[in-house]
Amino acid sequence: MSYEDRGTGTSAADEARGTGVGTGTGTSAERGVGTGSAGRPAGGDLPRAEDEVRNRRGAAEKDPATGRPALAAALGVLSTVRAAAGDLQGAIAPAEEAAVIYRSLGSPDDDGPGGFLPELAGAMHRWSELLAAVGDVAGALPPAKDAARIYAELGMKRPGDHQAELALAMSALGERIAATGDPAAAAPFAKQAVRLQRELIDEDLPGASVPELAEYLLRYAGQLAGSGEAVEAVPRAEEAVGLLRDLAADEPEAFRPRLAQALHILGGHRAAVSDASGAVEATVEAVSLFRGLVDEGTARGREGGRDARGLTGERPTAGLIERPTAGLTGGQPAGELGDTRQAGELADGQQARGLTGERPVTGVTDEQPARFVRELAMALDCLAGHLGRAGDPAAGLRAAEEAVALHRELMAESVEAFRPGLAVALRTLARCLADTGDPVGALPPVREAVALLRAHGEEAEEELAGALRMLGTYGELEGDAEGAVEAFGEAVALGRRLMPERPGPSPASATPLIAALDDLTRALGRLGRHAAAVEEFDGIVKEFTESDPAVGRRLVVERNAFLLRCPAPWPTTGLAELVLWLDEDAQRAGGPDNVTVRARQALRSYGDMAAVRTVWEEETFTPAPEWLGVRPETLDLVSAWMFAPTWPRSRDFWSGNAEVLGGEEAAAALDELAILDPQGARRHAALRDAVLVHGVTAAYDPPILSEQLAEWLECADWTESRAYLEEHPRLLTVQPPPDTPLAHVAMLDIGRTEGLDAAYRLVEDRATLQAYVDRALEAGDGTSLMHAGGIEGQVFGDRLSSLTHAQMALVLSGETRGFDPADLAALRHKADERTRSRLLDEARAVTTRHPERSGETLSRMIRALGGDGT
Structure with missing residues (x-):
């Protein structure tokens, strides 16, 4: 069976039944709303599909009980054919009607032979995909949620069934949630889709x-x-x-x-x-x-x-x-x-x-x-x-x-x-x-881009705003200051109009508008028109403070930061307002965030730090905070240390900058960076403390070895794995985390005690591994037997031997809880007779050699393997 044949496990008839979930081949997109050529309906299919719907509708009116399921299936086919022909909008109505019919055909709990829950879930999925394809973000989310929920419920009632469909629905639900502007909420659903499909592949189950x-x-x-x-x-x-x-x-x-x-x-x-x-x-x-x-x-x-x-x-x-x-990139500053x-x-x-979008390409x-x-x-x-x-x-x-x-x-x-x-x-x-x-030579292509995007109409306005910013920037470099103001002004106007249309408006979603506004006010300032720039800022701040307070909050900070860059008397106003804003922000329920960091950065960047401290003390009646004394160069240095690509590079960076990174200012910088990256800052604060107490080598050994362990686990094959261990022998001293694959745990343990030759022969030769199993059984060595079981399953794909030896290992170690010998029965039929007989002989031998450790658990294992456990 080829990989491409291992689809969702649904049959070709599923599409005809209206599930909309699959034909068993290709990617999920090809099974959804795409118009891929594989399996693409011929042009003549559309009239036939429409005739079929008319016929089925007439039959359903005469006999609803038998006619409505067939009508729903015909509507699903019609939707598929229209989508394949490029008519996505026309495909939505039949998909929606099919979903409505399936929902009405039985109780929500009726998933038996006469029920239609699988068909309903599939119809909901297809309807959601079509709505998403035409840009209806809000409308696509509810049916995607319904599809995922129904498949999850079906999986709970019949474990093992519908797992591929659930993975597909979870992935689609993640896409729908991400489209609303909340990728963080979408990620867990995508993670579940990966886990579900990975399980199917690992277990070689239908739908893998x-x-x-x-x-x-x-x-x-x-x-x-x-x-x-x-x-x-x-x-x-x-x-x-x-x-x-x-x-x-x-x-x-x-x-x-x-x-x-x-x-x-x-x-x-x-x-x-x-x-x-x-x-x-x-x-x-x-x-x-x-x-x-x-x-x-x-x-x-x-x-x-x-x-x-x-x-x-x-x-x-x-x-x-x-x-x-x-x-990945979000909005960029004007410098880009x-x-x-x-x-x-x-x-x-x-x-x-x-x-x-999903429009077919005319003319091709x-x-x-x-x-x-x-x-x-x-x-x-x-x-x-x-x-x-x-x-x-x-x-x-x-x-x-x-x-x-x-x-x-x-x-x-x-x-x-x-x-x-x-x-x-x-x-x-x-x-x-x-x-x-050649910045001057850059102007013709960017002017052409602006013209093309203007011609494309409203749906290109966001891209047009970015092109106008680029045009203004290069115009400034050529000396066309007035032209730059005009281009930046139009970009700001577009940004203001587009903000309400952005999914899930937030301070981050205002980045393109703020970048354009920064361009405009900077260009006005260069022309000496600071009052006009401040007026532009004030109007936008007022607009968003009323319509979207979260965005307005960020704009207030940007406006006051701009005032600090203006000539007198504006910096005095900006300084006082930023200090008061930060003082009030400290009491905010949500705690400091990116906007707080931006406000602090603006104060630290002001040229007269003594004036900043004076204003702070006069306006707040409190001493200037510690973060105010963190120099920008220290923040940059600590940030570079935090984002070193590897732990060895991080160690080398520390060694080259130990005086600064070990100072108190670096600790304050880590507190500041914790607002942006809490986990990373905490990890590096703990590492800094460890270095100062125990020294560089002792502090860095654990993360470096952990990183090397992860790299070793990713080796493509066992030859590469051995070479990596030979190159990094200190890995043999590592205690791997609990989720480390058992075969790799075995390589470390056996390599440490018996040498790498002995360890890697076990993954290279099945007969050598069996001899290792025999020695472990003879000695009653549960640890070695557990190692062997891990290798049998992970390397040789012998799941029955793997699970049997893992359970035997627990029995030999005196553990009789946390596992069920009956699980062996479910795998027994997948193994050949020779394997089953060998495992039975081994289990019986354990009862003879180690009667003090056998008991009822081992008898149950023998019965599960098909033997007489008496």
Whole structure:
């Protein structure tokens, strides 16, 4: 059975029954609302589907009891056909009606042969996917919740059933929640989807699908990144790439496109944690794969052969790449020249968020050799940015020029579909030109991008605001101050209008508006129009303080920080108001947050610290706080220490800056940084204390060994595993955490006591492992037998031997609680007769050799294995 065949475990008939959940093949997106060519209904299917609905509706009116289920199924098929034809809006009504019918067909508890709970769950899932595809974020959430809840209830009633469907529904629910602007709340559902699908694969159960696991991992990575856990997102994306790399090696035609997309996404995640070289490495490989796919598509097009559209129009990997790294970059300060693209938007098959949606690409036909051109162009665009950050702007410029050229080719096919992508690529080109020392040359491409986004209408306004910021910045560099004010002013106006439309408005969602406002007020200040700048700030502060107090709170701080940069008398006002704001903020129920940090930063950055202390004492009647004395350079140094990529690098950083990091000011800096990263700051505060008490080596050993243990556990095979242990022999002294795989625990324990040769022979040769089992049974050595059981299950896939020896090990160790011998019966039928007989002989031998440790538990084990336990 190929990996692609291991779908959700549902049958092809499920779609006809209206579940909307699967055909048993492909990714979840292909089973949902996508229009992938695999299994795509022919054009003539639509009239037939509509006729079938009319016929079934007539039958249902005559005989509701038997006719309504068939009508619901026909409506599900009609919805599928319309979606496949590109009519997503038209697919919603039949999907909704099918869900309503299924809900009415039985009680919520009726999931037996005559019940329709599985069909209801599937219909809810499909309805939610369609609503999400047309941008109805709020409407898509309730049916997604219902689908996940029903599948969870079905799983509780019939354990083992519907687990693949539950994983799919959980992943979709996470997507729906993330779309409302709350990726942190979405991440647990994505994590559950990963866990559920991983269990199916590990147990080789129906519904197991490695492609699905890769998809869920990418979605989980995206939601972690969106919730501020960018570091945690990287290993999930890397695991997905590893899975898809293995799949592509076996089935290149099916999985190379998905591998390329996953590498593209991984590049975005690595860039988000400042791993510029890693981002370049992943994206270069993605570009290479996409280039090969484009070349193959072109050759096939010349031959008049197979469908050449691929990802460009039909997005067969849409489910794999939706929101993969959304929220990686958020809003950027003016210094980044208005690059408001999110890494997720660059990797999810869309050129700019909300611009292309799921619309079919008009003008691109199956006969045209346009396969993967769009993805190649997008990957080149991202590569250009990564190369610039990696210190190779010239190479970045070449990639950007090629990306623009490809987008222009696509524009010739469909202006409406590819206009936003060209605008994004032109902005990247402008940035690359500026980075290579030609800011004046950057103006033409950014002006063209602005014109394209204006032509695209309202749905491009957010991207237009970013392009206008870039235009204003480069205009300033050319000396066009008035033009810059005009561009920044329009960006601010767009930001104000767009704020109420953002999902889940919050202080963070105001970042693009604040960045544009900062640009505008700075440009006005350079022209000496400070009063106009203050007036602009005051109007926006008043507007949002009334309509959105959380955003208004952040704007108040930004306004007062701006006053500190103005000529007299404004700094006096800004200083007093910031001090009073911070004094009141200290009493706020939620405690200090990012806005608090920004206000403190503004005070610390003011040139006259003596004046700040005086104002603080006069306005609050209290001494100046300790955080006020933390210098910006100390904060930067402590932050760099906290975010060192590895523990050895962290240790070396400490050694090079021990005097500052060991000082009291560093402790205050850690308190300040704890507002932004509580867990990281606490960990480093404890590490700092340990270094000061025990010294660098003793303090750093535990985290370094823990990091090395994690790297060892990720080794690709046992040969690499042994080489790593030989290179890091101190790992043999580590006590691994409880969740360490048992085979790895065995390697450490046996390697420590008997040597690496003895340990690794057990994972290389089954006969040697059996001899080890025999010696453990003879000696009544429960620890060694537990090690053997871990290796049998993890390395050789012998689950019955593994569980039997684990239970025997507990019995030999005197433990008779916490496990159930009856569990062996459930695995017995999966083992061959020779294995069952061997295990029975071993269990009986234990009762003979160690009668003092056997008793009823071992007798129950023998009966579970099919023997006579008397």
